[in-house]
Structure formats: C-alpha cells, structure tokens
Amino acid sequence: DARVTQTPRHKVTEMGQEVTMRCQPILGHNTVFWYRQTMMQGLELLAYFRNRAPLDDSGMPKDRFSAEMPDATLATLKIQPSEPRDSAVYFCASGNDPRGRKGYTFGSGTRLTVV
Amino acid sequence: DQQVKQNSPSLSVQEGRISILNCDYTNSMFDYFLWYKKYPAEGPTFLISISSIKDKNEDGRFTVFLNKSAKHLSLHIVPSQPGDSAVYFCAASDSGNTPLVFGKGTRLSVIA
Numbered sequence: 001d002a003r004v005t006q007t008p009r010h011k012v013t014e015m016g017q018e019v020t021m022r023c024q025p026i027l028g029h030n031t032v033f034w035y036r037q038t039m040m041q042g043l044e045l046l047a048y049f050r051n052r053a054p055l056d057d058s059g060m061p062k063d064r065f066s067a068e069m070p071d072a073t074l075a076t077l078k079i080q081p082s083e084p085r086d087s088a089v090y091f092c093a094s095g096n097d098p099r100g101r102k103g104y105t106f107g108s109g110t111r112l113t114v115v
Numbered sequence: 116d117q118q119v120k121q122n123s124p125s126l127s128v129q130e131g132r133i134s135i136l137n138c139d140y141t142n143s144m145f146d147y148f149l150w151y152k153k154y155p156a157e158g159p160t161f162l163i164s165i166s167s168i169k170d171k172n173e174d175g176r177f178t179v180f181l182n183k184s185a186k187h188l189s190l191h192i193v194p195s196q197p198g199d200s201a202v203y204f205c206a207a208s209d210s211g212n213t214p215l216v217f218g219k220g221t222r223l224s225v226i227a
Contacts, residue, residue, distance in 0.1 A: 004158070033214055042121075042219030043159070043204060056214075091158055099208040100215040101147055106158030 002026045006092050006107035013114055018080040021110045023092030024073055032075045033093040033104060034060075034067055043091070049075065050098060082114045118142045119207050121218035130227045134192040138205030138218055141186065145207040149215065150179060150190050153202045162203070163190070195225045 005024040013019055025032045034046040047057035047067040057067055064083070069075045079086055089111050093104035120139045128134045138148075146167040151159035165172040165179045165188065172179050178191045192199055202222045206215040 035217070040219075043206075043217035045214055045216075048214055055212075093158070098212045098214050099147065099210070100149060100206065101164075101208070103149060103161035103164070104215065106160070108156065108158050 002105070004092055004094050004105050004107035006090075006110050008110055009108065010111045011113070013082055013112070015083055015114055016081040017114075018078065019082050019086075019112060019114075021077045021090050021092075021112070023075040023077075023107060025075060025092070025094030026105055027073070029094035029096055029105070031095050031098050032069060033095075034075070034077050035091045035093060035106075037089045037091060037109070046077070046090075048098065055098075079112075082112075084114045087113050116141070117218070118145075119205055119216050119218040121203075121205055121221050123221050124219070125222040125224070127224045127226060128195045130197055130225055131194045134190075134195045134199065134223055134225065136190040136192075136203050136205075136221050136223065138188045138190075139186055140188075140207050142207070142209065142216075143186070144209040144211075145216075146210055147208045148179070148181060148188050149206045149208075150177075151204040151206060151217075153204065153220070159204055192223075195223075197225050197227050199223060200225045 033048040046059045052069040089109045091109045093106040095104040149164040150162040152162045153159040181188045202220045205218040
C-alpha cells in the first residue's frame, strides 16, 4: 500500500534550535503539500510544490521557515530558529491534483514540541 | 478569516444513532467538498466527497449533503459505531489550481 512517509514522528527541541522535518511522497505523485495542525487554526497550508517547483509558500513565516524539494523523493520543512509557538503537528501530503478532487494522501505527521 | 468553518469542536453520540457533522463555507468559488477522518497519531484520510453539481452523495453509512444557497454541508453517519470516533475535517476547493482549504475539525465520540 503506497504511503507518504514522514520523519521524525516526534521531535522535542529547545527554543532557538533548528528543526528539519522530512517527507517521502508517494512515487508518481507530482504535488506535495505541507500542512500544520493546531487547535486554533485546524489544518493550515504552509507550502506546496508541483513537479518539485514551489508554487505557494505564503502560509509560512518567511523569516524562519523554509521548504524545499531537493529531489522527487524528498521534501523538507525547516524551522530556524524554532519558537514555542511552532509547536504543532506538521503533515506532509501528496497527490496529482492540487485541487484535491482525487484527495490527498497524508503522512502520519511530525509532532513538534519547542520548549 | 476562516473560509471553511466547523463550528462544533466536539460531538458525542450513542452507538447506533445518527451522527451529523456540519460545515459552513464563505467562498462562493468553492465547487468541490471533501470530508477527511483522522485518528490519533495518524494523518487524515479521505472519507467522502461531493461536487457542487450534486446535493447528496452516499457511500455506505456515510452521506454528505450540500446546500449551496446556504453555503452549508453536512456529513451524516448512520448508524454510528465506536470505530467512527475520530476528528472529522471538512475541506473545500475551487476550480483553480489551488489546494484544499480545511476547517478546524470536529471531534466525534461514539459511545457504546
């Protein structure tokens, strides 16, 4: 069964440290998304790529967050420096239609805690 | 401003009864709607969808109703089962190449 793989599953870090989250999308999917789940905002879109090109990262705090796709099998989300308000679950998803008409496949998420 | 609103953070229902989860949207350009289900420590999984050209879509125990004039959709689960206990997210998309917009989710608890 094809799945989106995210690592690490859990991360606890101190404020000010760099955090890198990784995602392996489903082979053949050309669109990759980063969402963040918080109690206040629910699932909010941070950034997404199509054919590895960034299409929109307006949901991310630009000064500390960066998202890249070095190759078709790896997407990364980096926070530097991390802050306690970044504590959330970060989900990667992949699909072939940005509009989601066929749904996205989500990974299991990275639970980030910044202390 | 939230374009997709799920105003009930939680809902508790007895096993065997109907669960009704509600979702409102503000963007009149939305023309496709989906429901996702999320268990703890897992990612959301697709449950059911509906196009704006329909007002109802059914899949087994799950039915989604769309009222375009009210900009409202609902998910009905009949009969509810303990395994349905999860967080349900409503999501919407428009005809442009823009990603899904999600609501905040509703936590459903089905009590045996």
